[in-house]
Amino acid sequence: MNAGAEPIQDGRFAKGAATRAKLLDAAGELLELHGYAGTGLNEIIARSGAPKGSLYHHFPGGKAELVAAAVTHVGRERAEEIEQVLEGCDSTAEAARLIVDAFATRLEESNFQVGCPIAPVTLDCADPAVREACGGVYADWTRLIAGRLKDDGLAHTAADELAELALVLIEGALVVSRAERDRGPLDRVVGHLDRLLT
Template sequence: MAKETRARMIDAAVVALQQRGLEGMSFTDVLARSGAARGAIYHHFPGGKSQLAAEAAAQHGRDVLARLADLSATTPRAVAEAFVDFARPVVEASSRGSGCAIAAVTLPVGEDGDELCHVAATAFASWSGQLAAALSGAGLSAEDAADKAALLITLLEGAQVLSRAAGSTAPFDRAVRAALTLFDAKP
């Protein structure tokens, strides 16, 4: 039961990070969404808000990585298109005010900023590595695959910010059109 409560709190923290960012994430929201008792906060997260945020970001990073592991295709363009299909609902949510739980922890707050940025960097690197492996498996050289994987992750993260600001997925759609042409080019 305690493990289930902890997992629910982490899931609730992911949602809070997506909706309100690190500064706006409150224990009150996490408790309300998770159904946990107030005493559960420091029982499960003795390091407080920064520990909860770090664990939520790390868990979200692992969840996304697992979904990226399912992307497989026989051509680099098909891998990129599968990634775009994966990213589209995320960007659509961003256009309605949501954000990336990982990006939320990159805005350092206090002395825990470096640790939280490390969690984010680890997640982003794992996503990029997973995409690079898929692109390499589809025929790109290791270096080209790494470059294009970095481009796709940057496209996703940047598109979330721009789409949130615009209230539309138009920035994402425009970037996707431009980026996909790069997957048609011969390395």
């Protein structure tokens, strides 16, 4: 292979990775708004600006493969945000307050259209690979919260159970807040989290 071919291959790889990222971002945004059934491949392609053939190049398994990858992608982005908040706070309770407030603010600013990017897909899709991706995201988020609780001195089993309960409370409040178009359930869950996590 000649030396001049390497930059071309690197450029193609970078372009391909950028196209894949655009597809994942577009899918994540639309799935959060419309769920699995309400999001079509043509909408994802249009929102991403990617050529149609690139979708099947990157996701030969079609919609289910793309959605599973998008769920994982968005889940990692949110995990990084959660981790930053957990690391920047003096307590898990303080971090939970900030996380819930961020979700509530985002929900209000979107006119109650977006909340959690994973819940609409979880509730709407029976595909095993997509369900597995959703479960993996929730497990990752729970592990992050449990890790912080363990750092705060809580026993492992208690930390795992409490982290799961905290996530369930937050997710449930997000769903109810979105349905009622009112951030009240999220605001009220903060008080419960304060009592649980301190």
